[in-house]
């Protein structure tokens with residue numbers, strides 16, 4: 390099957406799309422292809438997820454319910470936990486996790502396993518696009534050899550009979566403005582033909598595609614995007630701590646003022662630490678790779694360290710806050726508001742709340758509770774072992790009963806005016822009370838000049 394044949398198949402929507410990994414990245418992509426009229430099969434090792442999808446249950450908040458139900462009802466989207474029939478797939482996407490090991494080295498086992506599953510079904514006319522965020526050379530150094538070994542046995546040549554590209558994901562969970570369809574995407578294929586066909590496949594669901602000369606460029610580009618955020622957040626976190634040390638300057642006011650510059654500045658805000666599956670992890674992918682070249686990415690490492698210090702900084706402030714109330718740590722009733730890693734999402738992966746709650750338990754706090762409209766229960770590991778908290782009801786009585794409120798995630802659903810009114814003392818890590826009337830003496834604001 391020639392390159393032209395696959396293009397025709399895609400153009401006429403006769404191509405079958407297979408998405409491996411149905412999480413925050415894979416499921417929205419699968420639903421978008423199905424919405425565009427492509428028969429789409431989702432593959433996930435989690436039988437529970439597959440069962441839920443089969444029963445018409447959408448578990449990713451960013452996928453609009455009506456979109457999900459429409460493609461479920463039409464039969465254009467199906468999900469399975471095995472690879473039966475995968476030989477029929479024309480376009481494979483790999484959207485599996487790329488975590489780090491305990492020692493913060495890249496863990497590419499999920500990518501390898503997905504590539505092996507594709508290799509078992511490789512045939513002429515297939516296109517494979519890796520989307521998982523990873524270090525440069527994963528596509529050509531890991532995915533390509535795994536699939537190529539099987540393809541060669543069938544006499545298939547990469548760039549002629551089958552095609553491989555890297556195209557990083559840019560989805561921003563909770564962002565209503567930028568979705569899969571209207572966020573430009575970068576594509577880099579192993580050969581020019583790979584780039585061509587991958588761009589064409591991606592264009593079916595994304596309005597704007599930017600092609601680059603190789604998968605390595607696309608892989609590095611994605612890391613630049615995420616490390617750019619990590620470095621800039623570290624910068625404001627460091628300055629926030631300086632403001633607190635100096636007193637009398639609010640970093641929030643400083644950023645707001647700097648953001649009036651219409652060029653050359655982009656606002657970033659301080660916070661209790663990084664979270665999510667990307668920003669806290671990706672810098673380690675690059676520093677690990679750099680070491681192979683006797684290169685120390687000191688800038689990146691410094692920013693990761695600065696950001697990782699933030700939960701410790703917050704816990705120190707909570708201890709001081711409790712002391713200022715004249716309460717013993719072990720008796721203090723501390724209510725944490727928000728455990729998701731960012732506003733208005735239910736994703737708790739690598740959330741700063743995990744570290745902060747663990748450190749509070751280690752410091753001797755015994756009466757800890759949390760409330761989060763998006764998270765029913767929350768688990769974390771303290772030195773003494775694993776704990777699971779059930780989310781508490783957020784009402785005036787719960788706020789008044791707390792010696793200290795610790796605001797970690799500024800969900801829009803929180804009743805800020807009521808909290809500011811009823812709380813004895815608030816440790817605010819997000820400047821969440823700026824827009825409601827509040828008694829400034831009741832709020833310890835991170836970066837506010839008196840934290």
Ligand SMILES: NC(=O)c1ccc[n+]([C@@H]2O[C@H](COP(=O)([O-])OP(=O)(O)OC[C@H]3O[C@@H](n4cnc5c(N)ncnc54)[C@H](O)[C@@H]3O)[C@@H](O)[C@H]2O)c1
Pocket residue numbers: 409410411412413414415432433434435438484485486487499502503520521522523558559560561562666667
């Ligand atoms: N979440 C984001 O906002 C975001 C944004 C950009 C990029 N990314 C990147 O995209 C990738 C996926 O992230 P995510 O947030 O969607 O992860 P996720 O954990 O939400 O979903 C991954 C899914 O893959 C499944 N899976 C794991 N191994 C598998 C295998 N061998 N075969 C089939 N399914 C398998 C898991 O069961 C899970 O359902 C990561 O590399 C991440 O860094 C994520």
